[in-house]
Amino acid sequence: MVNDLNWAIGGEAGDGIDSTGKIFARALSRAGRHVFTSKDFASRIRGGYTAYKVRTAVERVESVVDRLDILIALTERTIDENLDELKEGSVIIYDGEQTTMADVEVPEGMIGLEIPLNSLAEKAGGAIMRNVVALGAASEVAGFPVEYLDEALVKRFGEKGEAIVSNNREAARLGRDFVREETDYSEEFSLETTDEDYVLLNGDEAIGMAAIAAGCRFYAGYPITPATDIMEYLTGRIEAFGGAVVQAEDELSAINMALGAARAGARAMTATSGPGIDLMSETFGLVATSETPLVIANVMRSGPSTGMPTKQEQGDLNAMLYGGHGEIPRFVLAPTTIGECFDRTVEAFNLAEKYQLPVYLTADLALAVTEQTYSPERFDMEGVEIDRGKVVDPDEVEEWLDEKGRFKAHAATEDGVSPRALPGTPDAAHMTTGLEHDELGRRTEEEDVRVEQVQKRQRKVDTARDREAFDYREFGDPDAETLVISWGSNEGAMREALGMLDDRGIDVRFLSVPYIYPRPDLTDEVEAAEDVIVVECNATGQFADLIEHDTLTRVQRVMKYTGVRFKADELADEIEGAIAGERAPPEVKR
Amino acid sequence: MSSDTHFTDFKSDKQPTWCPGCGDFGTMNGMMKALAETGNDPDNTFVVAGIGCSGKIGTYMHSYALHGVHGRALPVGTGVKLANPDLEVMVAGGDGDGYSIGVGHFIHAVRRNIDITYVVMDNRIYGLTKGQASPTSRQGFETATSPDGTVEPPVNPQALALAAGGTFIAQSFSSDSQRHADLVQRAIEHDGFGFVNVYSPCVTFNDVDTYDYFRDSIVNLDETDHDPGNYEAAKDRIMDPGAEHIGVLYQNEDSVPFSEREGIDRNMADIPDGAPERADRLVREFY
Ligand SMILES: Cc1ncc(C[n+]2csc(CCOP(=O)(O)OP(=O)(O)O)c2C)c(N)n1
Ligand code: SF4
Numbered sequence: 001m002v003n004d005l006n007w008a009i010g011g012e013a014g015d016g017i018d019s020t021g022k023i024f025a026r027a028l029s030r031a032g033r034h035v036f037t038s039k040d041f042a043s044r045i046r047g048g049y050t051a052y053k054v055r056t057a058v059e060r061v062e063s064v065v066d067r068l069d070i071l072i073a074l075t076e077r078t079i080d081e082n083l084d085e086l087k088e089g090s091v092i093i094y095d096g097e098q099t100t101m102a103d104v105e106v107p108e109g110m111i112g113l114e115i116p117l118n119s120l121a122e123k124a125g126g127a128i129m130r131n132v133v134a135l136g137a138a139s140e141v142a143g144f145p146v147e148y149l150d151e152a153l154v155k156r157f158g159e160k161g162e163a164i165v166s167n168n169r170e171a172a173r174l175g176r177d178f179v180r181e182e183t184d185y186s187e188e189f190s191l192e193t194t195d196e197d198y199v200l201l202n203g204d205e206a207i208g209m210a211a212i213a214a215g216c217r218f219y220a221g222y223p224i225t226p227a228t229d230i231m232e233y234l235t236g237r238i239e240a241f242g243g244a245v246v247q248a249e250d251e252l253s254a255i256n257m258a259l260g261a262a263r264a265g266a267r268a269m270t271a272t273s274g275p276g277i278d279l280m281s282e283t284f285g286l287v288a289t290s291e292t293p294l295v296i297a298n299v300m301r302s303g304p305s306t307g308m309p310t311k312q313e314q315g316d317l318n319a320m321l322y323g324g325h326g327e328i329p330r331f332v333l334a335p336t337t338i339g340e341c342f343d344r345t346v347e348a349f350n351l352a353e354k355y356q357l358p359v360y361l362t363a364d365l366a367l368a369v370t371e372q373t374y375s376p377e378r379f380d381m382e383g384v385e386i387d388r389g390k391v392v393d394p395d396e397v398e399e400w401l402d403e404k405g406r407f408k409a410h411a412a413t414e415d416g417v418s419p420r421a422l423p424g425t426p427d428a429a430h431m432t433t434g435l436e437h438d439e440l441g442r443r444t445e446e447e448d449v450r451v452e453q454v455q456k457r458q459r460k461v462d463t464a465r466d467r468e469a470f471d472y473r474e475f476g477d478p479d480a481e482t483l484v485i486s487w488g489s490n491e492g493a494m495r496e497a498l499g500m501l502d503d504r505g506i507d508v509r510f511l512s513v514p515y516i517y518p519r520p521d522l523t524d525e526v527e528a529a530e531d532v533i534v535v536e537c538n539a540t541g542q543f544a545d546l547i548e549h550d551t552l553t554r555v556q557r558v559m560k561y562t563g564v565r566f567k568a569d570e571l572a573d574e575i576e577g578a579i580a581g582e583r584a585p586p587e588v589k590r
Numbered sequence: 591m592s593s594d595t596h597f598t599d600f601k602s603d604k605q606p607t608w609c610p611g612c613g614d615f616g617t618m619n620g621m622m623k624a625l626a627e628t629g630n631d632p633d634n635t636f637v638v639a640g641i642g643c644s645g646k647i648g649t650y651m652h653s654y655a656l657h658g659v660h661g662r663a664l665p666v667g668t669g670v671k672l673a674n675p676d677l678e679v680m681v682a683g684g685d686g687d688g689y690s691i692g693v694g695h696f697i698h699a700v701r702r703n704i705d706i707t708y709v710v711m712d713n714r715i716y717g718l719t720k721g722q723a724s725p726t727s728r729q730g731f732e733t734a735t736s737p738d739g740t741v742e743p744p745v746n747p748q749a750l751a752l753a754a755g756g757t758f759i760a761q762s763f764s765s766d767s768q769r770h771a772d773l774v775q776r777a778i779e780h781d782g783f784g785f786v787n788v789y790s791p792c793v794t795f796n797d798v799d800t801y802d803y804f805r806d807s808i809v810n811l812d813e814t815d816h817d818p819g820n821y822e823a824a825k826d827r828i829m830d831p832g833a834e835h836i837g838v839l840y841q842n843e844d845s846v847p848f849s850e851r852e853g854i855d856r857n858m859a860d861i862p863d864g865a866p867e868r869a870d871r872l873v874r875e876f877y
Pocket of ligand 1: 641642643644645660683684685686687688711713715716717718719724
């Protein structure tokens with residue numbers, strides 16, 4: 001019985017790769033199997049190679065590996081693109097009747113299944129269903145009951161009516177039957193199913209869902225890959241909770257709208273990716289000086305400039321930490337798993353309001369677009385707590401008035417957090433500005449007031465360090481001489497790499513850090529280790545720099561900036577190499 | 591909201607640092623009068639200001655207010671209004687702020703028909719940065735950055751607004767105080783985006799678009815047979831080069847503001863305590 005199966009569908013952008021992949025992933029999740037998906041897409045709508053990969057097992061899967069068991073190749077290029085991952089015994093499903101596929105040579109040792117996808121689809125009601133025929137065939141090859149596909153097809157096509165659903169079911173069956181009856185393929189895989197009920201979602205969706213749960217009611221954004229899913233998720237859902245989504249004319253507008261909504265008292269958010277962060281940075285400073293609670297999600301893609309919009313990278317860390325002119329207190333949270341996207345998003349809203357400052361919530365592309373199964377209880381709505389910080393009730397206003405009865409919106413309190421009066425609160429009307437201001441919010445250039453306000457804003461960070469648990473998660477062997485540290489989506493691959501390293505007799509202690517600023521002090525952990533290796537998806541080691549800065553210790557860097565995420569087996573090799581003192585540049589295949 | 595609000599309640603105790611004689615004094619007084627006349631008080635009013643001499647207005651008025659970054663006041667006002675529809679939102683800025691760096695936001699705020707009032711203190715110059723050409727400076731205007739006279743013709747803000755689907759387009763003159771206050775009041779009362787461009791002379795840097803010039807050239811639409819409900823007539827007035835009108839140029843009585851079209855009517859600041867009701871269904875959707 002094969003448990004851990006890797007499956008993919010690939011073709012031209014516009015071939016419906018994404019939705020076909022989703023259907024298969026959902027079918028597996030309905031069958032009580034864990035699913036971890038990854039996408040390989042070019043930044044084009046039509047043309048350009050695209051693939052959707054699914055890894056599935058009965059145990060949790062948290063990463064991708066260098067192996068493909070079943071590949072649906074809608075184009076010849078799909079085979080070439082995946083040659084490295086295709087192994088002895090891998091099955092390639094393709095349509096030999098298609099002129100472009102007629103001369104396909106199936107590499108030695110692999111099994112080619114030639115299936116007339118188009119003709120079978122037409123038999124079921126239309127060529128458009130050729131991908132579903134392929135899904136049916138893949139189910140048969142995987143030894144996975146085609147019935148589970150039916151549920152996924154209802155979910156996908158249910159709204160379009162009975163007829164469409166039954167045609168698609170028929171298409172899936174024709175695919176299955178063809179493999180059974182017309183080929184000499186003999187069952188090699190057999191996917192076990194379970195009674196578990198899983199939900200399947202990606203990082204962007206987890207962020208959107210958490211935002212609603214956390215009371216976010218206003219979202220303004222401008223479309224950009226890979227952050228758009230957050231906006232699309234919220235649109236049509238947030239309204240039911242009394243909120244609104246506005247598609248702004250640009251990122252400058254988006255962050256300013258969100259700022260306005262936050263000043264009016266709403267929990268507000270905007271989301272974007274690198275280029276949008278650059279556009280927002282002037283207003284980012286205003287958010288911080290005006291002490292407005294705001295959550296800004298930066299779903300990182302590969303930069304600089306427009307870079308590689310559909311590719312993985314963790315290159316914006318410095319931009320988030322240091323972006324904007326002047327000195328600006330801000331928090332940077334970076335969830336490391338899809339599940340954690342939920343928790344950190346809720347926390348981001350609470351931190352923003354408790355400390356009245358902008359909070360960057362950052363996910364990398366791999367985290368944002370990957371879908372993964374979770375048990376629904378993982379997203380504990382009952383456990384969501386909303387802390388709105390120091391919002392003053394009308395009867396508390398009095399305490400915060402100066403001798404002339406003016407509200408001290410920027411009172412230099414001991415903890416650095418001032419009272420917050422939402423508009424409409426009687427007798428607390430006040431102005432706020434990006435100019436340096438006094439406790440009343442009025443412009444000033446007086447030296448002592450300037451110093452007082454700068455210190456007051458910075459003090460919030462120290463207060464938060466005292467009061468909050470900006471912690472890390474720990475895996476592997478706590479006493480190992482090798483310490484690996486990573487942030488963002490690398491956690492999944494690294495956790496799996498731990499097992500592979502263990503098999504090779506290498507013990508590793510692994511820390512995954514979801515807080516970039518403020519962040520846990522890792523000095524003790526680093527000092528206790530022999531080899532310290534920081535893993536991240538960028539070329540300069542931005543996170544490694546921070547660790548060195550904090551701990552005054554040189555660390556090794558395992559960096560990948562090809563645009564593709566780390567794979568577990570690759571990471572195991574890299575870590576082993578780093579321990580041995582070999583520092584290989586990132587390997588680019590072909 | 592109290593009916594006994596006086597316009598001076600909207601005055602802060604900060605003394606304006608505008609040059610004596612600056613048109614912005616009159617512009618601000620008219621805004622405060624209009625707010626009081628329409629039954630607002632400082633606690634339910636939110637003023638958003640841009641950057642420039644004009645943008646300082648938020649400092650001199652008393653209300654909930656935000657003094658933003660250059661050119662972005664309209665999106666802030668949009669966010670405030672959508673998040674809390676109970677607030678009276680007024681956005682103010684200069685011609686550089688609104689028609690240069692912020693012109694994109696201007697078009698889109700008009701197009702969205704957000705129910706806010708936008709007052710532009712149009713002095714046809716950059717005041718705060720000491721006298722450079724602005725988008726409304728007339729062609730040939732000599733400034734520090736255009737010593738041989740500007741080569742670009744000025745933008746026509748009313749035409750931009752009309753083309754973007756504006757539903758209330760007015761032009762006012764800061765020193766004609768009663769009419770000015772009245773126009774701002776009508777903009778506040780309008781259901782949708784109330785746009786008032788105000789001739790607000792800069793006595794320091796603009797020696798062309800002076801009080802005397804405006805007094806001599808202005809045509810008061812109230813003294814003509816202009817019907818603001820007539821789109822074609824409004825278009826003719828607006829497209830007439832060099833015409834200096836005051837009054838309501840165009841008003842669409844059927845205007846439906848953005849929030850009404852989107853069904854936004856709640857104060858989003860109110861978040862119920864405890865676990866979000868009905869949020870469980872969000873998880874189930876991913877089955
Ligand atoms: C991003 C940015 N660019 C430039 C400036 C400098 N600046 C301040 S005020 C101003 C012009 C304001 O002109 P206008 O809106 O006509 O206002 P006025 O001072 O004439 O009332 C400029 C360019 C700035 N504050 N921010
Ligand atoms: S410089 Fe011009 S616009 Fe600025 S305050 Fe003086 S007169 Fe007014």
